[in-house]
Amino acid sequence: MQTQDPSLLAVVGATLFDGTGAAPLADAVLVVRAGRVIAAGPRGRVAVPERVRTVDARGKWLVPGLIDLHVHLDEVLTPGAFPLFGVTAVRDVGSRLVTLQKLRARAAKGEPMPRLFWMGRNLDEGKPSWSGAVAVKGAGEVPARIAEMQDGQGVDGVKLYVSARAAVARAVIEEAHRRGLPVTGHLHDLTPGVAAQLGIDNLEHVFTLFSAQLSREAARRTTGTRRAFAGVATADLDSPAARRLIETLARHRVAITPTLSVSEMPYRGERHADAVYGGWADIPRGWRVHWKDAYWSFLQPLGWTPGDYQTAQRANAQFRRMVGRLEAAGVPVVAGTDAPAPWVLPGAGLIHELEMLVQAGLSCRSALLAATGRAAAVLRRTGEVGTLVLGARADFLLVDTDPLKDIRALKRLYAVYQSGQERDRLPVRRAFDRIQPPPPQKPAS
Numbered sequence: 001m002q003t004q005d006p007s008l009l010a011v012v013g014a015t016l017f018d019g020t021g022a023a024p025l026a027d028a029v030l031v032v033r034a035g036r037v038i039a040a041g042p043r044g045r046v047a048v049p050e051r052v053r054t055v056d057a058r059g060k061w062l063v064p065g066l067i068d069l070h071v072h073l074d075e076v077l078t079p080g081a082f083p084l085f086g087v088t089a090v091r092d093v094g095s096r097l098v099t100l101q102k103l104r105a106r107a108a109k110g111e112p113m114p115r116l117f118w119m120g121r122n123l124d125e126g127k128p129s130w131s132g133a134v135a136v137k138g139a140g141e142v143p144a145r146i147a148e149m150q151d152g153q154g155v156d157g158v159k160l161y162v163s164a165r166a167a168v169a170r171a172v173i174e175e176a177h178r179r180g181l182p183v184t185g186h187l188h189d190l191t192p193g194v195a196a197q198l199g200i201d202n203l204e205h206v207f208t209l210f211s212a213q214l215s216r217e218a219a220r221r222t223t224g225t226r227r228a229f230a231g232v233a234t235a236d237l238d239s240p241a242a243r244r245l246i247e248t249l250a251r252h253r254v255a256i257t258p259t260l261s262v263s264e265m266p267y268r269g270e271r272h273a274d275a276v277y278g279g280w281a282d283i284p285r286g287w288r289v290h291w292k293d294a295y296w297s298f299l300q301p302l303g304w305t306p307g308d309y310q311t312a313q314r315a316n317a318q319f320r321r322m323v324g325r326l327e328a329a330g331v332p333v334v335a336g337t338d339a340p341a342p343w344v345l346p347g348a349g350l351i352h353e354l355e356m357l358v359q360a361g362l363s364c365r366s367a368l369l370a371a372t373g374r375a376a377a378v379l380r381r382t383g384e385v386g387t388l389v390l391g392a393r394a395d396f397l398l399v400d401t402d403p404l405k406d407i408r409a410l411k412r413l414y415a416v417y418q419s420g421q422e423r424d425r426l427p428v429r430r431a432f433d434r435i436q437p438p439p440p441q442k443p444a445s
C-alpha cells in the first residue's frame with residue numbers, strides 16, 4: 001500500500017456551498033494541496049490525486065470558514081476562541097499595535113488562531129477619540145500617515161473614526177485606494193451619505209445610519225450608552241431622507257456591518273446571553289466576571305430606568321427593520337460582532353449575529369454570504385478567504401445539517417479545517433473554559 005501524502009486531502013460526498021453565491025452542489029469533492037484548494041466540483045468530474053487522504057463527508061454540509069469583520073483582539077482569549085466556533089478569519093477594527101504584532105508572531109509559530117486582518121489604529125481628526133486612535137490635523141498629513149500604516153505596520157485597510165470630516169475622509173479614501181487598501185468608518189461628524197459619495201467601502205454599526213435623524217436637542221439630552229438608541233424608534237424609514245440614504249448606499253455599493261450584537265447583548269446582559277448560548281456555547285466563568293467589570297461601563301446599562309430598556313428594545317427593532325431595507329435595496333450587508341464586547345462571545349457571537357441578520361430579513365443563504373464571500377470582498381481578499389475556489393486557502397467547516405435551511409445549523413459544527421488541517425477543538429475548548437480574561441485595556445467600539 002502506498003503511503004499517504006500529508007499535503008493532500010480530499011473531502012468527499014458533502015453538499016458544497018462555496019461562498020461565491022453559486023447554488024450548492026450535492027455529492028461534491030474538494031481537493032486540497034499544501035493548504036489550498038486545488039479542485040472542487042461534482043464527484044466523478046474531479047480528479048482525485050493518488051496517495052490522498054480522504055474524508056468521507058456524506059450527509060454533511062461543507063462551507064467556507066466564517067469571517068467576523070468587526071472584532072477587537074486581545075492577547076489572552078480571543079485568538080483561539082474564534083476557530084473553536086468556525087470563525088477562521090477576523091478583521092480587527094481597532095486594537096493596540098503591540099497586540100497585533102504579538103499575535104502575528106504567535107500565528108507565525110503555528111498557534112491556532114484565525115487569519116488576522118487589521119485596519120490599524122483608528123484614524124481620527126483633531127485629537128484621538130480614544131487612546132488606540134491616531135489623529136491627523138488635516139488632509140495634508142494623510143499620505144505620510146497611511147504610508148507608515150501600510151509600509152511600517154502592515155495594515156490590511158484603514159478605519160476612519162468618529163471625528164473625521166469630509167476633507168480628511170476624502171484624502172484618506174483616495175490615498176488608501178491608491179495603495180489598494182479598503183476603507184471603513186465608524187463616523188459621527190460625517191454623514192453616511194457623504195461618506196458614500198466620497199467612495200468609502202464600508203460603514204460600521206447600523207446605529208450610525210440613524211445619527212443624522214437624531215435632533216440636536218435629543219442628542220444633548222442623552223448621554224452614555226443610551227445615546228445609540230435615542231431618537232431611533234421614532235425615525236421614519238420611509239421618509240425621503242431615509243430612502244435617499246439607502247439608495248445612495250446601494251448605488252455606491254457601500255457595505256454595511258450592522259453589528260446588531262453590540263446593540264443588544266451588552267444591555268440585555270447575562271440572562272439573555274445564557275438563553276442565546278445555552279446548550280451549545282457555554283460562557284466560561286472568567287468571562288462572566290470580566291464582562292461585569294467597570295471597564296465595560298461605557299456599554300453597560302448603568303442606572304437605566306424601565307423606560308430606557310423600552311427605548312433600547314424599540315431601537316433594536318428599528319435596527320433590524322433598517323437591515324431588512326438595506327438588504328432589499330441591494331446594499332451589501334456583512335457580518336461583524338464587536339466581540340469581545342459584553343456578552344458577545346468571540347466566535348459564537350458571530351453565529352448569533354447571523355441569526356439576527358436572518359431575523360432582520362436576510363435569507364440563510366445571504367446571511368452565510370455575509371460571513372463568507374461577501375465579507376472577503378470587503379477585505380479585498382476574494383479568492384483567498386471566504387470562498388472555496390481554485391487557489392483559495394482551505395479554511396472550511398463541515399456541519400451536520402443544512403445551514404441554507406436554518407442558519408442555526410452552524411451551531412452544530414462537525415469539524416473545522418484551517419489550511420486543510422482539521423483543528424482538534426477539544427484542547428482549545430478546555431483552554432477556553434479555564435481562561436482568565438485579559439486585564440482591561442482602553443476601550444474602543
Ligand SMILES: [Zn+2]
Nearest residue numbers: 093338444445
Ligand atoms: Zn468595535
